[in-house]
Amino acid sequence: MAEPRRIELTEAQTSKASRTYWDSAASEYLEEHGAFLGDDRFVWCPEGVDEADAQLLGSVRGKRVLEIGCGAAQCSRWLTRQGARSVAFDISCEQLEIGKALDRKTGTPVRTVAADAVAIPFADSTFDIACSAFGALPFVADAEAALREIARTLKPQGLLVFSVTHPIRWSMPDDPTPAGLRITHSYFDRRPYVEVDEHGAAIYVEHHRTTGDWIRAITGAGFVLDDLLEPEWPAGHDQVWGGWGPERGRLLPGTAIWSAHKP
Numbered sequence: 384m385a386e387p388r389r390i391e392l393t394e395a396q397t398s399k400a401s402r403t404y405w406d407s408a409a410s411e412y413l414e415e416h417g418a419f420l421g422d423d424r425f426v427w428c429p430e431g432v433d434e435a436d437a438q439l440l441g442s443v444r445g446k447r448v449l450e451i452g453c454g455a456a457q458c459s460r461w462l463t464r465q466g467a468r469s470v471a472f473d474i475s476c477e478q479l480e481i482g483k484a485l486d487r488k489t490g491t492p493v494r495t496v497a498a499d500a501v502a503i504p505f506a507d508s509t510f511d512i513a514c515s516a517f518g519a520l521p522f523v524a525d526a527e528a529a530l531r532e533i534a535r536t537l538k539p540q541g542l543l544v545f546s547v548t549h550p551i552r553w554s555m556p557d558d559p560t561p562a563g564l565r566i567t568h569s570y571f572d573r574r575p576y577v578e579v580d581e582h583g584a585a586i587y588v589e590h591h592r593t594t595g596d597w598i599r600a601i602t603g604a605g606f607v608l609d610d611l612l613e614p615e616w617p618a619g620h621d622q623v624w625g626g627w628g629p630e631r632g633r634l635l636p637g638t639a640i641w642s643a644h645k646p
Contacts, residue, residue, distance in 0.1 A: 388577045394525055397585075398501075413455060425458040426457075427546045429624035429637060430615070432640070440542065449533075452520065453518060513542070515545040546640040550570070552635075553568065573596070575589060605646070606645060607643060609644060611639060612642070
């Protein structure tokens with residue numbers, strides 16, 4: 384694989400790269416992070432914010448819930464066990480196949496479909512809640528387009544909560560140690576992080592947006608922004624996940640959890 388690049392890509396190129404990457408990396412990802420995520424837990428972020436305790440979605444019993452970029456649908460499995468009528472989608476068919484294996488393992492099946500966040504295959508005003516734990520939204524070229532699609536599928540007063548990498552993290556190296564406490568890249572450079580194969584084709588893409596960009600995308604899609612949670616690193620939590628870890632996490636936020644509603 385060639386050195387990562389910062390280059391502009393179209394939505395189609397971004398989607399293709401995401402599908403390629405997650406189809407190839409799904410098993411390895413579960414092997415590395417499965418114990419932390421669980422089979423049927425709702426973990427918002429590497430800081431370990433658990434929906435069972437945080438209750439960012441409120442009561443979900445009897446609610447129709449859409450999980451965006453679900454991976455193996457661990458969050459939706461937890462939602463189903465709380466009495467929600469949960470549906471989940473992901474761009475990666477391999478992730479969804481792993482999810483089906485977890486359905487059988489846990490005895491909690493989840494309805495899943497393969498879909499892109501910029502073209503959600505559900506009717507208008509279908510869901511009470513939409514949620515995403517690091518799924519889809521960092522991996523689309525046009526976040527506002529994806530957010531408009533989410534807004535379309537939500538009922539009036541519908542709730543959206545999603546977590547992404549904290550924008551400030553993009554200025555720093557992917558290093559959770561004190562050595563990572565330095566600015567190496569412009570916060571204002573919106574070009575995505577792109578990994579390419581030996582032929583120069585994009586095989587992994589993640590898009591950076593500043594805090595202001597996210598606010599404008601959320602409100603531009605028609606949502607009312609309610610809150611931004613920046614989780615502090617909890618005492619006694621020693622899990623290292625990529626650039627997330629206790630040494631840097633005690634000083635700077637690694638995750639942003641956005642909460643909004645459709646008026």
